[in-house]
Amino acid sequence: MRGRSLLTVLLVLFLFGSGLLGLAWLRTGEALTPPAVPRTGSAPLARPPAPELIAPPAQGPPQVVERPSGVHRLLCLSAVDRSPLAGVSLYQETEAVAGPSAQDGVLEVPGSAPSPQLWIWAPGWGPARLPGSGPLPAEVVLEPATAGIQLRVTSTDPAARITRTRLIPLGTPLQEGQPWAPRLSTDGALSARGSLLPAGSYHLYVWVVGAQRAPRALPRQEIELEPGRTLTVELTADAQREGDQDG
Numbered sequence: 001m002r003g004r005s006l007l008t009v010l011l012v013l014f015l016f017g018s019g020l021l022g023l024a025w026l027r028t029g030e031a032l033t034p035p036a037v038p039r040t041g042s043a044p045l046a047r048p049p050a051p052e053l054i055a056p057p058a059q060g061p062p063q064v065v066e067r068p069s070g071v072h073r074l075l076c077l078s079a080v081d082r083s084p085l086a087g088v089s090l091y092q093e094t095e096a097v098a099g100p101s102a103q104d105g106v107l108e109v110p111g112s113a114p115s116p117q118l119w120i121w122a123p124g125w126g127p128a129r130l131p132g133s134g135p136l137p138a139e140v141v142l143e144p145a146t147a148g149i150q151l152r153v154t155s156t157d158p159a160a161r162i163t164r165t166r167l168i169p170l171g172t173p174l175q176e177g178q179p180w181a182p183r184l185s186t187d188g189a190l191s192a193r194g195s196l197l198p199a200g201s202y203h204l205y206v207w208v209v210g211a212q213r214a215p216r217a218l219p220r221q222e223i224e225l226e227p228g229r230t231l232t233v234e235l236t237a238d239a240q241r242e243g244d245q246d247g
Contacts, residue, residue: 147225
């Protein structure tokens with residue numbers, strides 16, 4: 001009886017161990033089996049979604065920053081035949097700040113910001129004022145200064161003489177010390193003359209001094225100078241009329 005019982009127990013243990021061993025073998029086989037390849041015509045494998053593209057933040061139009069050009073090339077021309085002018089300078093108020101222009105008439109102006117007191121001038125030519133705002137022009141035309149004036153003053157006083165004269169152009173701002181300001185030079189006690197003057201309208205002031213008297217102004221004269229001509233102006237210093245003006 002004991003032998004049969006022992007044999008029964010061993011048989012049960014053998015069957016139980018065989019079952020465990022078969023189960024372990026099945027799991028190992030599943031792990032070693034490669035993944036199945038889909039057949040032709042079957043649904044493709046699902047792909048991961050593409051990453052979302054994030055657009056860069058919107059930017060406005062580029063900001064344009066105006067900067068000075070450094071040097072502005074200004075062409076100086078003659079009003080007679082538009083030929084280039086050499087020797088032309090740029091003045092700010094009374095001081096030359098650029099120039100003179102070369103033989104090709106080009107005047108190099110530093111910077112591009114205009115000033116309300118910029119002038120173009122050369123001896124023998126009338127001045128030209130540049131615009132006080134906006135960009136500088138590409139060219140400037142100068143009128144020739146070919147007019148002249150001859151002044152004569154008469155007086156019964158042998159000691160009388162001219163002490164001062166002023167010639168002020170009408171409609172053109174003039175500042176003391178500007179090199180193109182029209183001037184008369186005395187060529188005698190009671191005579192004076194001026195040359196190389198721009199044509200146009202002027203006010204003429206004359207001061208005279210005599211024996212034992214302080215200088216006094218003669219009546220102001222309004223004159224017109226014409227190109228290529230010399231105007232003769234004759235005044236008297238004997239009679240002091242009402243309305244005489246001090247300069």
